[in-house]
Amino acid sequence: MIWVWTSFCEVCGSRKSKYVCSRCGRRVCEQCFDPKTWLCKICAQAKGWEPIEPRAPQMDVVTKLFALSFLLIFAGFALIFLSALLTIPSGETSFGFVFFIGPIPIAFGGGPHGLELVAVGIAIAIAVILAMFLILRKWF
Ligand SMILES: [Zn+2]
Ligand SMILES: [Zn+2]
Numbered sequence: 001m002i003w004v005w006t007s008f009c010e011v012c013g014s015r016k017s018k019y020v021c022s023r024c025g026r027r028v029c030e031q032c033f034d035p036k037t038w039l040c041k042i043c044a045q046a047k048g049w050e051p052i053e054p055r056a057p058q059m060d061v062v063t064k065l066f067a068l069s070f071l072l073i074f075a076g077f078a079l080i081f082l083s084a085l086l087t088i089p090s091g092e093t094s095f096g097f098v099f100f101i102g103p104i105p106i107a108f109g110g111g112p113h114g115l116e117l118v119a120v121g122i123a124i125a126i127a128v129i130l131a132m133f134l135i136l137r138k139w140f
Contacts, residue, residue, distance in 0.1 A: 011041045061139050069132050076124040080117065 009017045009029035017027035021040035032041040039047070 065135060068135060072128045072131055076128050079124055080121045
């Protein structure tokens, strides 16, 4: 496996290496190499050469937050669903669900343990909102 790894560009890691940098000896692809100076991107950047290829666009903060909040809400739903499932083998028809409309949780439940399940759901919802708030504060 080592030869496979080293045959890839040591700068971007996604393309096959074609050149060897004259300064650091990295095996690099044509995109990460400047044939005029025979230097890799890293060594060339140290000398003030602009990279040929712009860096891959980074996920912006909003996209990250959106993805993360979705993940947290999904985790919350999974927990609620699990707790609902766990009550079924006991022969009781308890259920509790919490829906999110934006940050507003809408909860409903039924059966002998419905209220407890809704309470768990709301607790998860609060945890999710709190986590989102903390993330927002960290990013902005
Ligand atoms: Zn490369
Ligand atoms: Zn180099």
